[in-house]
Amino acid sequence: MTTAVSRPPLARSSDRLIAGVCGGLANHLGWPVRMVRVGMVVAALAGGAGVVFYAWLWIMVPTADESAKRNARQPASPIAPAVSEPAAGGTFTGGRPGAPAGSWRTRFPGMPFGKEILLGAGLLLAAGILIARLLGLDVPLGTLIPVAAILGGAAIAWMQLDETRRAGIVDKTKADQAGGWARLAAGLGLVVAGVLLMVSGSGSWEQTWLALLASVAVLGGVVLVLLPWGLKFWRDLEAERAGLVRATERAEIAAHLHDSVLQTLALIQRRAGSENDVVRLARAQERELRGWLYRDPGRDSGRLSDGLQAAAADVEDSLGHAVEVVTVGDCAMTERLEAMVQAAREAMLNAARHGGGAVSVYLEVTDDAAEVFVKDRGPGFDPASIPADRLGVRESMIGRMRRHGGTATIVSSPDGTEVRLRLPLAATAGTTGTHGEDNQ
Amino acid sequence: MTSQPLGSSGAGNPTGATRVVIVDDHAIFRSGLKADLDPAILVVGEAGTVEEAVAVIAETQPDVVLLDVHLPGGLGGGGREVLAGSAPLLGSTRFLALSVSDAAEDVVAVIRAGARGYVTKTISGAEISDAVRRVAGGDAVFSPRLAGFVLDAFGTAPADIADDELDRLSARELEVMRLIARGYSYKEVAKELFISIKTVETHVSAVLRKLQLSSRHELTRWAAERRLL
Structure with missing residues (x-):
């Protein structure tokens, strides 16, 4: 029986006595036609079950031609549930429905037809019980019916779940582990016990406590069984929320790219002729995007390095000249340091205006001082030859640094100019530090 | 060059x-x-x-x-x-x-x-x-920014004699790194420190080796903060 891997589909045979039902069945089961026919006649004599079964098959099973056509349209036609119906309608026979049920098990091994197999097994069981009753055996129907109802309900509930949910529940309950099984069994046992108590209880007031106990048991069992479901749905909800967060993030990135990068690219295309503009735009966009990508959002703003970077960005934007800023160490911005940033800004402006090549800015903050170096590769100039009316160098850099207790040094050579600004941090108390160190 | x-x-x-x-x-x-x-x-x-x-x-x-x-x-x-x-x-x-x-x-x-x-x-x-x-x-080729990272990672205080050789930069190496971070070329560094370009290159190579090999606590922490290791 188990060797029959592929059987011909159940279809009424063209080799027929009445409607070809027996021929088709025999063909399908691989049994001799004669045997099937004899069996059918015997079943017909046993209360007419055979007649009903035959009639039902006649109506429900297609002829071989129809079957071929239908198969062409839907390759795997699950006729099995249809065939199982007559047995449900005719619980009067014992062995007869068993034959097709047994055949499906071998014809459709594995899970896809577990439903049908279960149904067949249930029907077989029902038939067996009925026969036992007919034979005079005492079957405790009062107990069996509630049990069957519970099992049936559980089976239906299980089948309502789709594959992934089921896998999720099995996963959640750890049903593949001993503990999980015990928990599941305990829950089901409690449910069954509770329902049985309720069903068998007479309902008299004296047994209220029993009913109460039963209810508690039922509730406990239901909670135990449903808990994994609840967790599963909660997890689904969480996943959905996370997905929403991701979507929002993505939308934000898209919006940012649209507002910045795409706009800049459009501008660059329009001004492709002007090299200076293109460089300036690309540079500004690069700086902006870099800041957006690499800046640590958790970092507190208002640091000295931020101020210096902002000043450099300002110079880049206004003069279209690259300013590279390297910072080592950092500290919170103060009024004095703000003055140093302004002085550095002036130095950067000078370097960008008069120097060639990239302007290098280096900030180093140690425990006792903050230093800024601004270097360019211009032709250089003699600091001593600056006219007195030129406020840029004399006032904005040297004077400003001195007023805040710092120093400004300008070193210039034909290879380039470097402005060195130094502000001692220890003297934070006196914002108008008077101890002027030698400048220049 | x-x-x-x-x-x-x-x-x-x-x-x-x-x-x-x-x-x-x-x-x-x-x-x-x-x-x-x-x-x-x-x-x-x-x-x-x-x-x-x-x-x-x-x-x-x-x-x-x-x-x-x-x-x-x-x-x-x-x-x-x-x-x-x-x-x-x-x-x-x-x-x-x-x-x-x-x-x-x-x-x-x-x-x-x-x-x-x-x-x-x-x-x-x-x-x-x-x-x-x-x-x-x-x-070794150090950009100003890489020099900045090195100074950030190793700290700007020169090595003591007691320190592990790999764990800190010597005073000279620090000077070289600082100048490179300030945008100096190797030639300019050599001129500024009154040493030969060859010596500058030696210092830079030594720094590179330390950066590659050091397992110094601060460097590890510095790297961990930036999720490097």
Whole structure:
């Protein structure tokens, strides 16, 4: 029986006595036609079950031609549930429905037809019980019916779940582990016990406590069984929320790219002729995007390095000249340091205006001082030859640094100019530090 | 910058040209870079992914690999993975990291994986040619930003005698790093410190070695803060 891997589909045979039902069945089961026919006649004599079964098959099973056509349209036609119906309608026979049920098990091994197999097994069981009753055996129907109802309900509930949910529940309950099984069994046992108590209880007031106990048991069992479901749905909800967060993030990135990068690219295309503009735009966009990508959002703003970077960005934007800023160490911005940033800004402006090549800015903050170096590769100039009316160098850099207790040094050579600004941090108390160190 | 006499291990090219493989996932950038490089630099191979890069490098055994930090393919490790995949060649083939990224984790990760230097993609063709020759000659190439990272990582206080040699920079090395961070070229550093360019190169190589090998507590912490290790 188990060797029959592929059987011909159940279809009424063209080799027929009445409607070809027996021929088709025999063909399908691989049994001799004669045997099937004899069996059918015997079943017909046993209360007419055979007649009903035959009639039902006649109506429900297609002829071989129809079957071929239908198969062409839907390759795997699950006729099995249809065939199982007559047995449900005719619980009067014992062995007869068993034959097709047994055949499906071998014809459709594995899970896809577990439903049908279960149904067949249930029907077989029902038939067996009925026969036992007919034979005079005492079957405790009062107990069996509630049990069957519970099992049936559980089976239906299980089948309502789709594959992934089921896998999720099995996963959640750890049903593949001993503990999980015990928990599941305990829950089901409690449910069954509770329902049985309720069903068998007479309902008299004296047994209220029993009913109460039963209810508690039922509730406990239901909670135990449903808990994994609840967790599963909660997890689904969480996943959905996370997905929403991701979507929002993505939308934000898209919006940012649209507002910045795409706009800049459009501008660059329009001004492709002007090299200076293109460089300036690309540079500004690069700086902006870099800041957006690499800046640590958790970092507190208002640091000295931020101020210096902002000043450099300002110079880049206004003069279209690259300013590279390297910072080592950092500290919170103060009024004095703000003055140093302004002085550095002036130095950067000078370097960008008069120097060639990239302007290098280096900030180093140690425990006792903050230093800024601004270097360019211009032709250089003699600091001593600056006219007195030129406020840029004399006032904005040297004077400003001195007023805040710092120093400004300008070193210039034909290879380039470097402005060195130094502000001692220890003297934070006196914002108008008077101890002027030698400048220049 | 003729540092060829130093390149004892960069031998194998009798013509004197430096053989280079360019690894970058953007074909436009590769061709642009190829056009920008000196005629004395011979591009013998190109690659766009980690796997391609490892294969091409093993096949051509170039003097220098210009390696983009961010690369598709492999396990997602980018340039670091290429370096790991080419580990047997690290003695003869030098790697120069090339990136648009200024992020410390990108830069320091490739240096610690074995790259001999790091430059940004925005530098000019002449500068990059110079960097290639320098790396081929066995020197390290430090951009101001990389020098800044080094100073950040090792701290700006000079080494005590008691300190482990690998864990801190000597006073001279610190001076050199500071000047490079300020935008000085090696020549300018040499002039400023009254030492020879050769000595500057020695200091820079020593710093590179420390950066690659040091397991110093602060460096580890510094790297961990930036998720480098």
